[in-house]
Amino acid sequence: MSDIRPLEQDDIPAVAEMLQRILRKRRAPAPQGMRDYLRELFLDPPCREDDIRSLVHLREDGTVNGFMGVLPMRFTFRGETLRSAIGGSFMVDRHEDDPYAGARLLRAFQSGPQDLSLTETANDVSTSMWRKLRGTILTEYSLEWLRILRPAGFMAAIAAHAFAPAALVQPFARPLDALLRRRGSPPQWTHVADGEFAQKALVSEDTDIAETMTLIRSFASTFALHPEWSHTELERMVVEAQRKANYGAMVRRKVIARGGKTVGFFVYYGNRGGIGRVIQILSLPGHEGSVLDTMLDDATARGLVALRGRGQPALVNAMLGKRFAFVHASSSIVHAKDKALLEPFTAGQAFLNGFAGESWTRLLGDRFD
Structure with missing residues (x-):
């Protein structure tokens, strides 16, 4: 048996x-x-x-x-x-x-x-x-989002992922993208124009492990239901999250408003010419759009061809009108013994996914050779 x-x-x-x-x-x-x-x-x-x-x-x-x-x-x-x-x-x-x-x-x-x-x-x-x-x-926690930044490079990256020799065409995609993204071209859902985020993006700065922990705690606490990590627990998670060789180099930055206040934070992985993977976006309520613009500006400046990640209700609302595409690849699900505990999840007031999940682990995105 x-x-x-x-x-x-x-x-x-x-x-x-x-x-x-x-x-x-x-x-x-x-x-x-x-x-x-x-x-x-x-x-x-x-x-x-x-x-x-x-x-x-x-x-x-x-x-x-x-x-x-x-x-x-x-x-x-x-x-x-x-x-x-x-x-x-x-x-x-x-x-x-x-x-x-x-x-x-x-x-x-x-x-x-x-x-x-x-x-x-x-x-x-x-x-x-x-x-x-x-x-x-x-x-809304189960939606995967995609924002294309450079369409020719994006198609070349998709082809190279399916068939490695196709990577040889990636350099030829750059001049085409440069033409499509010329400054002053009208906004398109397929790509971003050169300098499109220049007026909307805020200042962003790299964060070390200690500051990253402080920011995650601070922004997570704005949710009605959120993790209660000890210092040792969260530190280990943040350290392990640095290693995702399949996704590319880690980018971990805080977003600073013009008055000097930190209003957001994002973590993604990616290399020039590749598709970046976002595992966490956090912001103060009402600043979601500015944080998204700043992240997209940062990824564009680094030469990424697209960004993809997982939704959260406040983020999904802020993405509307910003030419994000949405698909469903896997589900976020909750089972509660006390049905009253479902309320913050269904109301979008629970901090879930990313560091409140398993996306931070090396099992998603790292190599072990």
Whole structure:
């Protein structure tokens, strides 16, 4: 008979091989660096709770055929501390051999001692499972956005991602983009004109780890429901978030209004000629548009061809009219034992995704070779 139990040290090799093959779509064996990181992340997570642990599903012969990676995190809401569990890296090996293994694993996860069960990376299959188990799909938190900056370069980058030799055409895209982006050309959803953000962008400056932690805490506290990190927990997350080799170099900047007040903060990764990945945008209420303009101006100046990231309700509203495109690639979902706790999520007053999720981890965007 199949079984579900907490992750143990000896399970790591099997979990690493499943992740490499099922989620990363790689044929090569999982590198030792990945095994080490899985052990570090899921057996000793930053916000450790001894009774909230990652889970494995076992076949009848005792071998591992399923996994739910769990990251505990404490939230605060109306002065009360809530225990949460963020589920990710959800996978089942050869699910056709045991079609209900995934549902059993998800049910076991939701049945844990936490007040909130969360995810920000549910694909279509797991979203259907969450829905059947009464999870609440958070539409605006689940939207992926895309802003094209240089259309020819964007198309070349897409081609190079699908077929590596296509990267040879990328230099030829630059003069075409220069023509399309000539100063004074009318605004288009396909690209930005040269200097388009010059009058709208605010000053931005790089931040170190200590200031980054201060800014994340400060801006997160503007949400009715937000994480309650210790100094050590948040520091570890910010440090680990620096390493995402597949996404490119990290850009981590604060946004300063003309009076000298810091009104926003953003973190993205990207290299010249590439598509940048944003994992966090934060701002004071009412400054979302200015922070977005400043981030787009920064990415344009660095030669990126586009930016993509995950939505939050206030950000989605600010993006309207700024020629962002929206798609759905994965879902942010919440399951609460007390239905009253759903209110801040459905009202857009919960800080979720990015550092309040799993996007900060090296599993999304890093290499372990």
